[in-house]
Amino acid sequence: MSDTLVIKVGTSSLTRSDGRLALATIAALIETIVDLRAQGYQIVLVSSGAVGVGAARLGMTERPKTIALKQAAAAVGQGIIMRVYDDLFREHQQPVAQILLTRGDLDRRSSYINAYNTFQELFRLGVMPIVNENDTVAVDELKFGDNDTLSARVASLIDADWLFLLTDVDRLYSADPRKFPDAQPIFQIDRIEDLTALQVQTGGKGSEWGTGGMETKIAAAAIATGAGVKTAITHGQFPQYIERILHGEPLGTQFTPQLRAANARKRWIAHGLIAVGKIYLDAGAVAAISTGGKSLLPAGIARIEGEFEATDAVQLCDASGKEIARGIVNYSSSELDRIQGHRSTDIIDLLGYLGEETVVHRDNLVLS
Numbered sequence: 001m002s003d004t005l006v007i008k009v010g011t012s013s014l015t016r017s018d019g020r021l022a023l024a025t026i027a028a029l030i031e032t033i034v035d036l037r038a039q040g041y042q043i044v045l046v047s048s049g050a051v052g053v054g055a056a057r058l059g060m061t062e063r064p065k066t067i068a069l070k071q072a073a074a075a076v077g078q079g080i081i082m083r084v085y086d087d088l089f090r091e092h093q094q095p096v097a098q099i100l101l102t103r104g105d106l107d108r109r110s111s112y113i114n115a116y117n118t119f120q121e122l123f124r125l126g127v128m129p130i131v132n133e134n135d136t137v138a139v140d141e142l143k144f145g146d147n148d149t150l151s152a153r154v155a156s157l158i159d160a161d162w163l164f165l166l167t168d169v170d171r172l173y174s175a176d177p178r179k180f181p182d183a184q185p186i187f188q189i190d191r192i193e194d195l196t197a198l199q200v201q202t203g204g205k206g207s208e209w210g211t212g213g214m215e216t217k218i219a220a221a222a223i224a225t226g227a228g229v230k231t232a233i234t235h236g237q238f239p240q241y242i243e244r245i246l247h248g249e250p251l252g253t254q255f256t257p258q259l260r261a262a263n264a265r266k267r268w269i270a271h272g273l274i275a276v277g278k279i280y281l282d283a284g285a286v287a288a289i290s291t292g293g294k295s296l297l298p299a300g301i302a303r304i305e306g307e308f309e310a311t312d313a314v315q316l317c318d319a320s321g322k323e324i325a326r327g328i329v330n331y332s333s334s335e336l337d338r339i340q341g342h343r344s345t346d347i348i349d350l351l352g353y354l355g356e357e358t359v360v361h362r363d364n365l366v367l368s
């Protein structure tokens with residue numbers, strides 16, 4: 001099987017300071033992608049820029065602030081971006097596809113699987129998928145909010161080998177190099193926690209037209225490496241660095257992947273779902289789950305936090321609140337209020353009906 005790459009390019013690389021498209025950079029990016037595809041790589045391009053390009057087309061001189069204006073600008077800009085990609089890829093006889101996602105699409109298992117199947121079919125057809133957030137319909141609660149996170153979730157979805165985050169700086173520094181010229185470059189991160197030791201500062205929101213700055217890129221690297229995906233932050237003006245990184249050169253900032261969860265369903269539980277509640281376990285249940293590979297039974301629950309329904313994702317925590325696992329719960333929080341601390345055989349008396357024996361079955365549980 002050929003390696004799969006997700007390449008995310010930010011507004012800061014795609015546009016010039018006046019908001020117009022940086023056509024030379026985009027053309028270089030497309031040539032790199034076409035070359036890599038010819039070498040057998042499967043590639044997904046995650047492209048930002050809809051809001052920035054749309055705003056420029058509408059004559060706005062700064063990034064729109066209100067949600068409605070942002071969504072309207074994105075609706076204008078997305079079409080322009082896809083036209084440019086289609087024109088340039090067509091020069092290389094490369095068909096493209098537009099995929100617009102919101103977070104809800106990857107949270108729901110049915111649409112998660114549909115999205116996965118669509119990507120596979122596009123790869124089979126030799127089409128180049130170009131992804132963005134569906135900005136025009138995304139509402140706050142169901143939004144990725146930034147394409148760094150979106151690209152990491154897509155990389156996890158399609159089980160990619162690499163995630164490349166292309167931006168307008170050559171790598172991550174100990175602080176924003178624009179404000180702190182003596183900030184130290186960071187070449188390699190083996191564990192995300194090491195960033196705390198290095199006291200990396202990510203400052204504010206990033207460049208004028210970008211969203212999230214380095215903070216969201218680090219969060220994306222955490223999601224991707226947690227899903228077993230090698231991740232690199234590198235300069236968008238030099239897309240040819242991607243190939244050099246693939247050949248082992250220490251360009252950009254590279255993040256070592258963690259071991260990936262064994263199967264796609266467990267990866268979805270670990271990285272696809274947003275946990276909506278917390279279940280605190282007693283010491284016996286912590287041991288049974290962390291080292292014994294057991295399911296969670298009502299008897300092992302010490303306390304519940306948050307309101308959730310059956311089939312929602314929850315965090316399983318030790319007494320101090322540290323997450324030890326995540327899973328899909330078989331009971332709502334109000335049902336758990338009644339059966340927590342009791343034996344499974346008591347469930348029928350306590351609830352008046354017979355539910356599952358387990359609160360979280362081990363097949364639906366992933367250690368953190």
Ligand SMILES: Nc1ncnc2c1ncn2[C@@H]1O[C@H](COP(=O)(O)OP(=O)(O)O)[C@@H](O)[C@H]1O
Pocket residue numbers: 009010011012013048166167168169171172173174175176177178200201202203204205206207208209210211212213214215
């Ligand atoms: N520690 C840091 N290292 C490097 N860049 C940083 C750091 N903290 C903040 N930044 C800023 O992040 C910006 C890139 O983020 P952003 O504008 O969101 O880019 P993009 O549009 O590519 O997603 C850089 O221009 C840089 O000024």
Ligand SMILES: N[C@@H](CCC(=O)OP(=O)(O)O)C(=O)O
Pocket residue numbers: 009010011012047048049050051052074132133135145146147148209210211212213
């Ligand atoms: N979906 C938005 C992108 C938001 C975003 O993350 O932007 P950026 O920080 O430039 O990658 C758009 O197309 O404008």
